[in-house]
Amino acid sequence: MVQPDRKSFGPSIDIDDYKQTEEALRERERELFQLIDMVPIHIWRMKPDGEPTFFNKQKVDFLGMDVGDTDKPGMTRLAALVETVVHPDDAAKLADTLGHSLVTGEHFSMRYRLRRADGVYRWISSRADPMRDQDGRIVQWYGLCHDIDDQMHAEEALRQSERELQQLIDALPVHIWSWTPEGKLSYVSKRHLNLLGISEGSIEDFARMAQELVHPEDAPEVERTAANSIKTGDAFVMRYRGRGKDGDYRWMEGRCEPLRDQDGKIVQWYGVSLDVHDGVRAREELRHAQENLARASQAASLAELSASIAHEVNQPLTAVITSSNVCQRWLAAEPPNIERAQKSVERIARAASAAAEVVSRVRALFRQSAETRDPIALGSLVVETRDLIAEEATCRRVRVNVEIENGLPPLAVDRVQILQVLINLVRNGMEAMESVASDRVLRMRVRRSGDVVRTEITDCGPGIEFPDRIFEPFFTTKGHGMGMGLAICRSIVESHGGQLWAENNEPHGTTFVFTLPLVDVKAPFAHQEP
Structure with missing residues (x-):
């Protein structure tokens, strides 16, 4: 009996779309990893227990090692990494902070110093957040770091400048203060506070005492001047008596000017108060001395005038005496020389007239005649x-x-x-x-x-x-x-x-x-x- 031919049959499935999708997915994954490697920050990944599983190229290049290079016998990969690349002064704090986040699932953020491949430590700002599944369980930690070393040095330089500026302000022999645009006290220098016996930082105490620190006779004018400047935006310069911590009043010179933005709006008022007490007293003493000098000068002028009168009157009187003696000689001659004597008498008359005219001029001077x-x-x-x-x-x-x-x-x-x-x-x-x-x-x-x-x-x-x-x-x-x-x-x-x-x-x-x-x-x- 002839058996019929047996044939095999099987299904044939078209998977072209699947293959294309799979290839596209791999292409997207390559692009994603390429992008992650190109981003100018450090990107890393950890397991829920904190074991590092991925560094992007930027981080690998910075550290000079990849994740696998951090393995050390008897140590977790995280502990070995911290010990190897984190600055010793920052390592303990980093381990504690990161450990807290791993236990609690809270956001991680910290600044610390990380060793670069060339051995130089640079400041890094690092942060990480967990990725959870639909049940809320942490499946991965994703983090990033970026180099802030230049920023940290700039901030430190700025802080140093601020410290030096504050030291300079405290060393200056002037009292410095500032107001808000509305005239509220916002800063008082340490020297100013110390002068008044107020502890540093007690601006509120200073503001409450401000009205009591000005001499009662000067306070109304000080208040009017300050209020007018706040209203008009004009700078002011004025003098007043300020009370020190010993209770004595001293003359001060206050100067205040506004700081404006590019639109001309006042953003702050800055003022200084200078102790001018010694200068004011010196000027008062100088004024008294000048008054005394003026009186002495008047007395000297009177003496000079008296001497000048005596001098000017003495000249014609000398001529009178001389001519009188000559006249006597001519009259005593044998025989008397009447003609010569007559001329002498004429000279006596002229000299006496000159003396009289001098006196007349002096009298006219006192009458303020022209x-x-x-x-x-x-x-x-x-x-x-x-x-x-x-x-x-x-x-x-x-x-x-x-x-x-x-x-x-x-x-x-x-x-x-x-x-x-x-x-x-x-x-x-x-x-x-x-x-x-x-x-x-x-x-x-x-x-x-x-x-x-x-x-x-x-x-x-x-x-x-x-x-x-x-x-x-x-x-x-x-x-x-x-x-x-x-x-x-x-x-x-x-x-x-x-x-x-x-x-x-x-x-x-x-x-x-x-x-x-x-x-x-x-x-x-x-x-x-x-």
Whole structure:
């Protein structure tokens, strides 16, 4: 019997989609791992008990080892890793913190130092969270680390700068404080607190005591000034008396200015208080000293005025005495020389008149009368001076030469005062030549020099040792002098708008020079009859 052919039959399943899906999944997994390796942070994975199972490439490169390289006999992989790569000062704390998270399932976060492959420790910020299944059981821990070493050093540098700044603020001999934009106290320097006997950090105590720390007489003005600045945004500077911890008030100078942002809005007020007590007291003492000096100066001025009056009156009185003696000699002669005596009497009259005019000028000064100035030819005053001192010059064996430029315009001067100057300078010149044995010549020269009239009185004496000081009041080189004559002469010349000085001649002698300005004498005297 022929058996029928037996055939095998089986199923055939199309798995192309499955294979493609599986390949796509593997591709996605490769991309994921590639991405994890490329991310510039350290990514790691642990089992629920804390055993490391994965490091990404960034972490492997940083540590110089992979997970398998951390195995050590007799130690868990985690303990071996901590011991190997974590800074000894941070290892214990890291183990405790991470162990707590593994037991409780709480989030892990910590900063610590991790050793790089080259042996350098760098600060790392690390965090990890658990992944749980649908029943809430932890199946994996995923964590990441990123290098914050530069940030940590920057923060430490900033903290160091802040410490140094605080030390500087505490060392400065000023009191520093700040307000919020609304004017609430936000900072007081340690020195300020110590001054008031308040413990550091007790800003609230300071704020409560602030109103009591200002002298009651100054407090209202301080409050008004501060309130106005808060309202207007204007800076202020003011002085007030502040109370110290000893209860004494001292003068302080407060300065406050706002700090604004780029939009001009005030973000903080900063102020300083400086102790100016010693300076204020010093200024008060200086003011008292100046008042005393002013009173002393007034007394000295009175003494100087008295001396000047005596000096100026003494000149014509000396002329009176000299001419009187001469008159007596002419009258006592046999026969009496009436003509000569008459001239002496005339000189006595002129000298007495000059003394009277000096007194009149002093009286006018006290009445604050205006100076009497008339248009006068200076040459005529020089000639008058020569005539007034003629007898005295003869007695001193002095020859007086006068040289006056022709055509000099008249000057608006006080006749008596300019005459006083001329007589004083001539007498000084004659006295300077007392040591000259012969040829005692005094030259008086008047000429125009630009817009001034220049008068020179030259002697042939030994010269002056201190030509700049001889015009100082009470400075004299004469044993019997008062030191007022030249000072008065300079004051008179300068009151006329001129200058007076002395020059030493070569090889010897001195020239006194004074100038008087040329002015239009018609205008001031337009009221006079021609």
